[in-house]
Amino acid sequence: MTRLISKQGWVLGLLAFLALLFVLTTVIQPDFGISGLDSLSRATLPFAFATAGMAVVVIAGGIDLSVASMMAVAGVSAAVLMDGAGGGGTVLAVVGVLAIGLAMGAINGAAIVYTRVPDIVVTLAMLFVWEGVALLILKAPGGAATPWLRELIVGNVIFPWLPRSFVFLVVCVAVIWIPLSRSRLGLSIYAIGSNELAAYRSGVSVGLTRIAAYAVCGLFAALGGLTLTMSTGIGEPIPGPYLMASVAAVVLGGVVLGGGRGALLGPIIAVFILRLVRMDLTLASVDPNVTTIVEGTIMVVVVMLGGVLAMKGRKT
């Protein structure tokens, strides 16, 4: 038990904070219930996938500033491919979009590895490249999403309080992350993020691992873009506010920005916290210009508090 607490302390702390926020939500809005949970969970989807992708590259010691633009490319590709597609066509479109995501991520990673230009510069440039690609695919919001695919994230499943969108998120992340984190590649991703030289000397192929990490990020970004199209029913070529939000959730979720430490559970709980804070501020009709200040302040305070607790823990 003690081991669990010390190992997952940050995650447990985030969960406690999330629980506290739920209590606060019911205080502000006593009617908060099933539909509220559903709204929250659906709003979380694109942010959660962007965050998952960002977390993987950050664990590998990098950063990907093009995540929101890749989501836009995936979203418009999905909307164009699914426009008028039947059942089989939709499945093919989804597979195609995921492949596009993997390819975009791999291109980002390869550009970093082979040009040796810093990741922050390459992905900043790719932010504009993917933004342009999205606009080439669709110059204005348009396309369509297949209705049955959209239904996958609407309503609840098994229990009334269990939103389908939440199950969709958990299944997608688990299917990708659990096998990956336990594989040799997963270990290598942690290794190059922790100490690149040591990883290299232990026989890890640093370049290929980095490309793979970016490809996984691209895959998550594609899922994020897909959920955008699923929730709106159309493709939007302008990237949404997912870049900064994903970096914020990664940091809040306990992934060290230098790399090598953290996992996906913490950042995804952090996404729920940030969305619930936004919901609470709307429910409480707080001045919208104050809202962003509150969001930023909560992040700084939580991360600082975490730092202090970590230092205390080290001393004892």
Place this chain on the structure above:
Amino acid sequence: MKRYFQGATIVSLLAGLGSVASAEGYTLGISNTVQGNGWREEMVCAMKAQALDSGKVDSLNIAHRNTDAAGQLEDIRNLVEAGVDAIVLNPSNSEGVNSAIEEAIAKGIVVVAVDQAVTAPGAYILSNNQEEYAYLGAKWLFEQVGGSGDIVYMRGAAGAGADDDRDRGFKRALEEFPDINIVHEVFTGWQQDQGKQQILDYLATGLPVDGVWTSGIDNVIVDAFVESDAPLVPIVGADNAGFVGQLATVDGLVGAAVTNPGSIGGAGVTLALQILDGDMPESNTVLVDPAIWANNDPAGMALIEGAQNPNLDPEWPVSVSIPGWTTYTTEEIIACKGPGE
């Protein structure tokens, strides 16, 4: 657990959330997805001022931030959770937020889309006619340059629904003038600084320009011509206070402002309140057609001079009210206070 609850209650009281809305007035929700743009700020202020002036609104829940359609879905659903009676929104595009609008309507909430249309059945639309907006200005401009010449086409934000509508209107005018040549097409992103830099860059090349069409990023374009000592050419903009002022005062400037009232937000609040009071409009859609004010036409110049208001922010449209729809005063919209503020 009891302590938890006590703590949470204290937190909520501290934040001033403990107040319970009185039963009489309505609670309105507002959703807007562009922040920091003069036009949108005027729209939000018009909503606040009209809600206050109507005396029928107890509180406003405003979701006002820069986001995409998915973010607006989240905002609308949060407003539904907040238990508002009506939602007035500026949709990020015509189809992307339909699912949340339909959920709101299913819960008996009145939904009014302003500025741009939505396709959700049951929603009310009070919209500026964006295609006509671009067509009117472009046609005037092409006539000014004698039906042939080099035009700089300064659009809004790439991929935005309103920009796409305006592009259709612009292209429609272009078809009528086959000798017009678009020498440069850029997206200003509806950002003043970006638009100014783009026109400065173009002027620095020394390439020909006979006229400039802007999607409402206008006064900085005139500034750029004046500052770089370039000969002024006909310029089309919107009825923003800064540009309308320039049309009246800058020597040698021939230009036209196309009206695009941000106060449509206030009109949307009025429509929502009418529907809540059981007074249904004849049609679900009301389109507000733009007008053009050219400073080389006496009637246009009279309108331009009548609209001068030095108290307005230069980025705000001068048409701060819409007769028959809004009841607040100019001072009230500039104060930008809603109920309870």
